[in-house]
Structure formats: structure tokens, C-alpha cells
Amino acid sequence: MSWVLDNLDLIWALTVDHLRQSAIAVVVAFVVALPVGWAAFRYTRLRGTLLTVVGLLYTIPSFALFPLLTVFFGIPLLSEANLVVALAIYGVAIMTRSVTDGLASVDEVTRSAAVAVGFGAWRRFWTVDFPLAGPVILAGLRVTAMSTISLATVGTLIGVQNLGYLFTNGSQRRIVAEVLAGVIAVVVIAVLVDVALLLLGRALMPWTRRIAAPRWDRVRWAVHA
């Protein structure tokens, strides 16, 4: 405990670094996954292949991805950019499927109604498809944010400063409290970010608030009954 109190400044600085790296990766992943997920939804023939290829990215172990990025994209091995790009790639792998699933969850009748009222493709996507796909996309975004925050700690192995530093430094100096503080800090900020995203979702999608737990099976039942 005394170690934590003596090193609050260090923990805080590392937390800020950690959040910056994670936030950039998640935002990039979201921006990339949106069109890719849309394409997988729109072009049904591509869907299986596209989702499989994107899913394969997720199977690459993180530590092994860093040197591959160096070889294929020329990103220096021991750099923050390398970590952020790797995290963004994993984010895309998780998010793309959520975007496709989310768009597929939008009722076809609603979509047709928007077309009938005269919505163009662009406007329909942003005002009908995207908001209605919101809950499923948000679920994917929350998973992405959480796993990105915990995965970012691996960056310490390639010399990137973030909360993972507490693991390697604590291991070398044999300070259990330091490593424990790192684990707890990572879990706490992951949970805080998750709650923040949940609240953001409620603010942006007020219609989801009425259904406490969205059990789609029951919802569909009610519609067709």
C-alpha cells in the first residue's frame, strides 16, 4: 500500500499514457470497422469471406503481431505507433462483426419504409440503419474498449510506457504491490470506460432505456404475436 501512495504520480502518468494509446486505437478501429462491417452486410456474397479474414486477424497473438507490423508496414518495432496499430487491428477484428450483426438486426420493414419515404442511401444509413443498429454496435464497442485496455499492457514488452510498465518494473524489482497496483488500475479503468460507454449509449439511444435487458427473442415474439 505504501508503494502505491509513494508512487501516485507515476501511476497517474502511466494511466494517462495508457488511456491515450487505447483511445486512439479504439477510435481508429471504430472508424475502420464501420465501412468494412457495412460492406460485409451490404454485399452478402462477400460477407462470409470478409468476416472470416477479419476474424483471422484476431487469432494472431499480440506479442507476435508487433514484429510482423515492422516487416510489412515499416513501423519501428519498439515504438508506441506499433502498439497502437496492433491494438487498432484487434479492435477492427472485434468491431466489424458487431457492425454487420447490428445492421442485420434492423427490421427490414423499417428499412423499406425509409426507402419508401424517399431517404437516399447515405441519409438512410445515418438516420435509420446506424441508430437502430446502435445497441449491438455499442455492445461490440464496449468489448473492444475493454480488451484494448487490458491488451495494451503487452506494449511494455516492446518498451512502450503505459500501465504495463508496472508489471515489468515490479517483476524486476520484486515489488508485489507494484504489479498488483498495475493489475487493479487496468481493471478499474477498463470498468470505468465500460460504464462511461454504457451511459453514453443510454444518452444517445434513449429508446433502449425502456427495455431493461434487451432479450431480442422475447421482443420479436411480442411484435409477431
Added chain:
Amino acid sequence: MNLLADAFAWIFSPARLEGSLTLPMAIAQHLAFTFGSVAIAAVIAIPLGWLIGHTGRGREVAVILSGAARALPALGLVVLLVMVAGVNLKTEAAVTVFVILAIPSILAGAYAGIEAIDRTVIDAGRAMGMTEWQILFRIEMPLGLSLLIGGLRSATLQVVATVTIAAYVGLGGLGFFMIQGLNTRDFTEILGASIVVVALALVLDGLFALLARFAVPRTTGPRVRPRQTEPAPAAAAVPQTSH
């Protein structure tokens, strides 16, 4: 691309069969850790997942626990447990972490598999007078198999990745070469070992895809296409690499 050529030369160099840790030995260690941990996790998580799926109770707790487990940093846990348990028990400590990380995916696969079954099928079984055990073993287990295999697949890939990182505490496996390469600034060694790790992960992923294809029961009689409905929220929320 010279770097890649060097890396492949590193992999196939005769020197990989000599020294304190040979490449085949590292692969064997890596696989032993992976399969051992996933097997222990499966023994714990599958019955629990089936219980949750069959009774429909405890699902919320399982969802929260799986979510929390996702936030756990693997490297930190390995380092922490090895430090607490002591160097003599470092293998046991590391395996404990691998098991903890593998459980949520398997648990989710087990109960989501049962939840995804059309309720009318289970009700039909009950109407025919099947006991709860018969419903579990003859309906829910076989029909839930594909999502369960999906869960085992995610867990396996997660553990392969974590074993790589665990080389930091001197556990051996393929991560050993990567840590050694980082310390000696030998990029060829890092890249070579990475390629082997990625190949291993892709091969395991492919094996699970094959397993899912052959192990899942086919319906007899006229070919019935699987229900094409909206993705179940449970499946959508769990990032499984593929189904």
C-alpha cells in the same frame, strides 16, 4: 522482404535443433501449456455452462464474470501469480492464469449453445416424456455443440497468445525466443519465432473449424436449413473469431 527471408532461414536453420531450448521443444512446450490449460478450464467450465444453460439460472452472474475477465491483463496476472507463488511453483502459477483466462469463453460457449436452441425442440422433448438428463444429453448437448466448440476455439487462441507473453517469466515456449531476441536486439530471432507462433495459432484455428464442421450433428430426413434468424445477442456480444 529480406527480413522475412532471414526469419525463415532462422526457423529452418540446423542451429534450432541445438542449444538450451530447441525449436521443436519450444513448440511442444507451447502446445502442452495450451492444451493442458484449456483441458482443465473445460472440465470446470463446460458442466457449469450446461447447468446455466439448462436451468437458465445464473446467466447474469456468468455474463458479468466473463466481462470482468476480459479486462484482466494477462501479463500482469502471470507476473503477479508467479511472484506470489514463488519461482518453484511458477509453472503451476502460470497454468492457473491460463485456466482463468480460458474459462469465460468456454463457459459462454456452453451456455450460449443451449440458449440458442429453438425452445420448441426442448419442449417437444419434454412433452415426449424425456427426463431432464435425457433433455440435456440428447437434445441440448448435441445441438449446442457448435457454439461450445466456438468457445473452446476462442479459449485456445487466447491461451496460445498468453503463453507467448508468459515467456517473460521464464516459462519457455515460443515466446522464449522473442524475449531473448528483444534482449539481444536480434530482430531475425523475434520475427522467426513470431512467424512460428502465428502459424501455430492459425493451424489450431483451422483444426477447430474442421472439428466444428464434422462434430456437429446433422439433422436426418429432408435437409433442414438452420434457422436463419437475427444473431442471438449472446453470440453477438461474445467476440468469437467465427462460428
